[in-house]
Amino acid sequence: MSLMPFGDKSLDLSLPHVMGILNVTPDSFSDGGAFDSLDTALRQAEKMICEGASIIDVGGESTRPGAAPVTVQQELDRVMPVIEAIKQRIDVIVSVDTSTPDVMVGAASLGAGLINDVRALERDGALVAAANTGLPVCLMHMKGSPQTMQNQPDYVSVVDEVVDYLIGRVAACRNVGIDQSRIILDPGIGFGKTLSHNLLLLQNTHVLKQLGFEVLIGLSRKTMIAEALNLPVEERLFGSMGANASAFSKGARIFRVHDVRPHVEMLALMSRIERES
Numbered sequence: 001m002s003l004m005p006f007g008d009k010s011l012d013l014s015l016p017h018v019m020g021i022l023n024v025t026p027d028s029f030s031d032g033g034a035f036d037s038l039d040t041a042l043r044q045a046e047k048m049i050c051e052g053a054s055i056i057d058v059g060g061e062s063t064r065p066g067a068a069p070v071t072v073q074q075e076l077d078r079v080m081p082v083i084e085a086i087k088q089r090i091d092v093i094v095s096v097d098t099s100t101p102d103v104m105v106g107a108a109s110l111g112a113g114l115i116n117d118v119r120a121l122e123r124d125g126a127l128v129a130a131a132n133t134g135l136p137v138c139l140m141h142m143k144g145s146p147q148t149m150q151n152q153p154d155y156v157s158v159v160d161e162v163v164d165y166l167i168g169r170v171a172a173c174r175n176v177g178i179d180q181s182r183i184i185l186d187p188g189i190g191f192g193k194t195l196s197h198n199l200l201l202l203q204n205t206h207v208l209k210q211l212g213f214e215v216l217i218g219l220s221r222k223t224m225i226a227e228a229l230n231l232p233v234e235e236r237l238f239g240s241m242g243a244n245a246s247a248f249s250k251g252a253r254i255f256r257v258h259d260v261r262p263h264v265e266m267l268a269l270m271s272r273i274e275r276e277s
């Protein structure tokens with residue numbers, strides 16, 4: 001057992017867990033209307049929980065390459081009703097995918113159990129806000145910003161640079177009182193990386209684990225899968241599963257995915273095989 005508390009619940013991170021992606025950006029809904037989007041989001045959350053997701057990751061900022069920035073109020077308006085509705089109806093860990101201090105604090109007040117920040121708490125006030133919630137945090141590496149990150153990313157050694165960056169962010173967390181046991185690390189697949197950078201980071205997933213942290217991987221349906229396989233967007237599931245299986249075998253335990261059931265079943269088998277005696 002390796003229990004990590006996530007607010008009012010905890011997870012045994014000696015086992016793999018699936019984090020289901022719930023985007024609440026306007027472009028992720030087919031039709032407008034506040035009720036429609038809340039209803040759609042709730043049904044999607046319920047479906048992912050039925051399929052075995054341990055965590056629902058709610059995000060109101062699109063971080064796709066080139067995406068337009070969002071205001072704090074827009075982000076609050078998108079994310080808060082969804083987190084509130086899920087926590088009122090379903091006993092599940094909700095994670096908030098945000099870099100915005102006010103959203104971290106607001107989500108925590110509604111019962112969110114994890115702060116997932118693609119900017120690793122670099123925004124002004126984010127470290128202190130996250131520390132005040134008492135929640136665990138996922139620190140992700142990104143090179144540049146979503147607007148610029150895919151403009152010819154370049155590293156001397158991508159693995160060393162990502163490790164050094166994350167160690168620095170861990171130190172910053174500890175300075176504001178966020179205990180090391182509450183920190184999850186993520187190499188940031190697709191965030192300022194070429195296909196080769198992404199493959200090298202996945203090949204070295206164990207390096208992050210060996211620093212003494214749980215590792216989260218988010219590669220579901222990302223461009224790297226299509227690039228590696230020469231496939232269109234809608235056919236990235238099998239490749240995503242293969243890459244996540246590799247990350248599991250190198251120590252990652254949380255998998256941020258769109259397609260929950262296939263990953264839950266794949267990971268259940270991988271974990272069973274590892275544990276059989």
Ligand code: 7PJ
Pocket residue numbers: 063064097116117118138140186188189216217218219222256
């Ligand atoms: C990630 C994320 C990821 C973590 C996104 C997308 C882009 N959070 N949020 N790790 N990616 N921790 O899903 O295509 O890789 S948004």
